[in-house]
Amino acid sequence: MGGEIKWEPDLETGIKIIDRQHKEFFKLVNALLNNSMGSKNKDFVLKAFNFLNFYIIEHFGMEESLMTENKYTSLREHMGxxxxFRIELEKLEAQLKGNHFDEVTIRLNYLMVNWFVNHIKVQDKKLAKFLQEEMKINKSLSGRIASLMKKFFGK
Ligand SMILES: [Fe+2]
Incomplete structure (x- = not known):
């Protein structure tokens, strides 16, 4: 099925680590979506889903630590x-275990295309704007972001 999610320049937030991780899981989601519909290879789908799940949780954790460390004003809303999304993923995982692969594919596609893309455009961009302002007064923040890049991507 051709339900690819496309990376577009207006998804860029301007905060390196956030953008890099977003791009990375667009790739993961596409790999999963392209192989899951009607799939005979359920092990692959399950593995891919688990990896995506792990990746998203890491990513949210990373954003949340930046929010907490910098006393982000919309922290609660964003974390909520x-x-x-975490709860939605848990539901999908349960469905996968019940072998409802096609339903999961459709729902995951919907969640990524609608919820996630919108989340990036609205919430993550708002957070990025805040972090950019913060960097002007907090000199250690760009170093912190650079160290996160190193931790996750080795450079
Ligand atoms: Fe976010």
Whole structure:
């Protein structure tokens, strides 16, 4: 099925680590979506889903630590949205275990194309704007972001 999610320049937030991770899981989601519909290879789908799940949780954790460390003003709202998405993923995982592969594919596609893309455009961009302002007064923040890049991507 051709339900690819496309990376577009207006998804760029301007905060390196956030953008790099977003791009990375667009790749993961596409790999998963392209191989899951009607799939005979359920092990692959399960593995890919688990990896995506792990990756998203790491990513949310990373954003949340930046929010906490910098006393982000919309922290609660943003974290609440992450919580919603985590719960949705848990539901999908349960469905996968019940072998409802095609339903999961459709729902995951919907969640990524609608919820996630919108989350990036609205919430993550708002957070990025805040972090950019913060960097002007907090000299250690760019170093912190650079160290996160190193931790996750080795450079
Ligand atoms: Fe976020």
């Amino acid at each position: 949205l992450h919580r919603y």
